[in-house]
Amino acid sequence: MSHRKKQKKDKNTNGKKKNNLKGSLTVLVRKLFEKNEGSELTHRQVCTLLDMRDGALRKLAYSVLQELVEQGFLRAVSHSTYTLNKTAAFLEGYLDLNNRGAGFVTVEGHEKDIYIDPKSVGKAIGGDKVKIRLTRFGKTRVEGEVVEVIERERTHFVGTIQLHDTFAFLVPDNQRVGTDIFIPKEKLNGAKDGEKVLVKITVWPESAASPYGEVVERLGQRTANDTEMISILVNQGIDYVFPQEVIAQAEEVTMDLDEEEIKNRRDMRDVLTFTIDPFDAKDFDDALSFLRLENGDLEIGVHIADVSHYVRPGSPMDKEALHRSNSVYLVDRVVPMLPEQLSNFACSLRPNEDKYSFSVVFKMDENGAIKDVWFGKTVIHSDRRFAYEEAQEIIEGKEDELKEQILMLDKIAKVYRKKRLKKGALNIESEEMRFKLDENKNPVEVLIKTSKDAHKLIEEFMLLANRHVAEFIGKPSKDRDPIPFVYRVHDEPDLAKIELFKVFIDKFGYDLESSDQKTVSKSINALLNDIRYENEYSIIQSMAIRSMAKATYEMENIGHYGLAFEYYTHFTSPIRRYADLVVHRILMEELTHKKHIYGSGLDDVCKRISRNERKAAEAERESTKYFQTIFVLDKIGQEFEGTVSGIAEQGMYVRMDENQCEGMVPMNQIPGDRYYFDPEKFRIIGHKYKNEFNFGDRVKVRIYEVSPRKRQIDLELVE
Template identity: 45%
Template sequence: MKKKRNITSKKKVSGSKKKANRRAHQMTRRQLTENILSTFAKRPGEILNYKQISRDLNISSAALRQQVFSIMQDLAFDHLLLEVDRGRFKYNALGHIIEGVFQRDHRGNNKLLPDDGSTPIDIADCNSNHALTGDRVRAQLFAKRKGKNLEAEIIQIVERKDQQLVGVIEVSPSYAFFVTDDKKVGTDVFIPKEELNGAKDNDKVICKITDWPSNAKNPLGRVIAVLGPQGDNNAEMHAILAQYGLPYKYPENVEKEADKLSLDLTKEVLKGREDFRKVTTFTIDPADAKDFDDALSFEKMGENKYQIGVHIADVSHYVTPKSVIDEEAFSRGNSIYLVDRTIPMLPEKLCNDLCSLKPNVDRLAYSCIFTMNDEAKILEYHITRTIINSDRRFSYEEAQQVIETGEGDLKEEILKLNQLAQTLRDKRFKNGAIGFESQEVKFKLDEKGKPIGVYIKESKEANHLIEEFMLLANRTVATHIGKVKDKRTKPKTFVYRIHEQPDQDKMLNLRDFIGKFGYKLKTSGSNLEISDSFNKLLSDVHGKKEETLISTIAIRSMAKARYSTENIGHYGLAFDYYTHFTSPIRRYPDLMVHRLLTEYLNGGKSQNQEKYEEACKHCSETELIAAQAERDSIKYKQVEYMQSYLGKVFDGIISGVAEWGLYVELSESHCEGLVPMRSLDNDFYIYDEQNYCLIGRRTKQRYTIGDKVTVKLAAANLERRQIDFELV
């Protein structure tokens, strides 16, 4: 009997092994990998070989055991296991769990950005564990599959990002949902009735997520601000600002602090300032400008000799470090210019009154005073604090009329300054500055902010006049502080506006691409030789069919300018030293420059570089965010403008090509929209990334940047700020 029971027992075991092997055979390699990792994780300190792991998983098949060994080798290669010696492995806890920030892009793709700066890791929606963009998370890595990116599953949300979401409230009798088109969010938010904060159905609101229970399909949230009815101009502009975490109103305590300030021209205030109140001085600004932060003075000093003052609002006199006004200005980093409004960096009392260089009132300024001859050669200069009184406020159009007709107020001063500015401009390009000319889209708005017309703002001599003297002042200030006579002396800490040389690989790609059109580009040699070649290319393509294509790609090859305490020069302007000194009302870096100037002109020692480098980084980031908000406001107004033209046919130029379709810019209004790939139904189109075109597989039809096309307006979606065209 005993023997019989043993035989039965063996049969049961044998059957169990067969079932285990059968289950293992039915597993995918990924499932088997996860089981192997799980086994190691349960025995973290032990050193195990493939036989021990196979035994733990009830695997006896030779083929499967060989697969177990193969997987363990792959896991060691991916640093999830450590191979202690040949064929013997242990669990690598550090390689298995990774921390970082969760990000979802505008196309709904999820990534984990590891803290160590290594390659981003894919996170499937089903493995995101309710993480939201910006959350700090801990994730468990999966074994790397051949031909696939690294993948992981979020196992813990370490810290929720305190973020505000912008969208629309949909209110039902017993509940409400917050809905957003922002694909980086990826979910609607359930809003309990008591958390509506007065929001009504179809209101544009700012929402904050308060919780996301593990068993809930949607997160819970509350409305923290009601912006107004969807479609209302103010509500939509505020929504754009809120989307980027930008303020749409000024804090009351900061406004109150600004109201305490006054223009009190005491002897103490005027001590050490040069008095320019009797020197001819004027401003040239856009017609709708309210804050005037720069003025020019002009005085003839004799035959072929002129004294020209570049006077900049002395914001640092009023805004002291670490004051509430200063902290708010630093947080903002810069003013923001939406289509229909300006969100100022400083309170209105300062930017539109005390600091604004308005005509016929005394104002404090920080000035670069130049003595020049007719060839625009600087005979001498000095940097000083001044008091000025502007004689006249010109719009660009008024100054341009004086230049074109030779008649009008202050004609002698404006004409001479224009001649000097043109000479400075010519010298700049001869020294290697690159002549990119960007178009600025402007809107004619009715009293409710609705666009009734679109036009392109032209840059003429009056614009160049101001531009060249501002560039001169910026370069002079940067050189004055940054260029030391003794090379053994380290320059004092300063804030520079820098622009790196183009990436060599991008330049080579550009050279190869334009070669297909018969153009050449020098990619090696001196900066002057390369920039001359760049300018020749831009000149050669002007007016040609391929101008849009080549200009677009040329601009993309350039780096973005930024702020830094490490001076590397400004490649695009061909300046060895350059800073931003001329707009402290609307840019915080200019305010930092004014303060550093004061310190150093008074004999002060070099300031803390690390502190200023952090501030530079912050200001570079706020500049990019402001630019994104500005572009979104333009896009919104373009869509709003086009809504009344549904079904109409327009001529346009292909301005961009992507795997999801063609971007077309209309020739007359310059509004841009998408021809979705799905609408190109006459063929299957392949995206040729290297040649910036779509190619029909059967017809070989090509659509390339710069091609002229005719399109019909198919849709204008304000919520998504998206225009859809169809090719005609």
């Protein structure tokens, strides 16, 4: 009996030894081909170079070579001849880290992210552009290791000082940074233990486990809200101050218009022109002009701030605008793409001021049928500024000297909207949480901003201008080559995600026709229209949006699914979006027959501005979450009615009716049973009594803990 046990043990041991040997041999073979990049090596040459003479080892080496071909690391040139597969062996992408230090690299063209073990992250920090070597091709995921940091995304971090005798560490607020930062005592600049500071990485020595940094600002003197907003911005890699050379250049910009420049433009200062914007807006990108022609038709101008006149390619302001890519709108502040001298003054289409603009002027009848389109540089004078609320009151019947014009534009906008929806555009009613702030910028009221007719009026005319600019540049023409351009594209939905959405809405008793992408948008529109006044409307609309692809900036035009446009771009907001500034330049070059300054490098611009758009959106979401926690901080212990708005392994999210803030009921805090998450049916169910919680369920909760630092509201169910 003991003899048999020993044999079994020996068998297992031999198996482990063989696997270990194969693993070691795989590493050696990989290193050999990496060292001889570009060479073609036969099986015999591999064995010779690795000094393998034993027959069993040579056989194992052949097996390793075949596996590396299957994994994509090697390419079989011919029978028993191999070379490094360069396209698969090394890749470039952007690194994201989770709270445990593991990484995921997003690589263009790869459907799935590449997993990076915490030990293989090297000197990379979350957000960096990195070069990786693929190390394992598993069935469920591909793994790799960072071999080089190509571009350091962030050098500044907000965190807390941990002071030691002769040195200190910064513990970043953002746990996804992946490392603490070593600070020599002489670089503390007076910072104390436990103090919140802003630190800049200065160097990362080859032999050091952590980067070295210095304190550049002590944040303890700022208000708590100010410190948290700076932390949110910095941890997303967003600069909250402009470099001095950019400010200096902006201050040279004058508000006065040049008479010689005016002569080169279409003068439209005598045409009725006005803006419609949020009541607290300071940067007015767009204006509309209205003129009744002698034949009864209308001339409607969409006038856009001419930022390209002031911001020249390659200038400090231009480089900084590309670096930022867009303005960021937090709850209590705007972090502009351009310095205030331009964004709020020189470029902004403020009332009762002459301004340079880039315009699209339409001649159309009263039903919106377009007879002519003109593109070009203009000079305008805004006669009046409307807030959305004022324009809405006029649409709803209030008397005003511009009532005729507002109502006519509203009528035409509704014609355009109806046409878009008939073609399959998604009918999404945007909802935005906003806060009314007191003099200390603390939230005192939650406001839900909804899109009304006045918003849709402006939206439709901006869509009209954007679409016509894209068609003018993008539509094929016999007498010109394709023009490098920035399109705003939105891909068709993944039907697998739509199936998940169908599982979700099934919880509410709804179904969706989804035989192909063409029917999906119309089916979603019909569903949302049917449930517009139901409690679950907001949640279902949010989930519908999540099931869609994300809109991006691309040189290759694939159309815009959500808007049902074949050609679409962004032209109407150059004060706050770099994409629009680039589009202005390209359009002007085409109108004046100048050589286009953008070529293949435009693709890198598209990637950067798409990436920065996502960062800005994440900062804005985190800002909202923070102010939600501040708003309910004095409401601990109070009870609220709410709706289950999300379900996950860790518990269920509940949106409270009274304040629209969202918190979580942890799974282990749900009373009466031991509950668990059922991923197949998207529900939480009790192990013993089988009680369940689903999306849209009405519940009563009590706030029992709030953490502004974690952006977290913890709730408990009230039985």
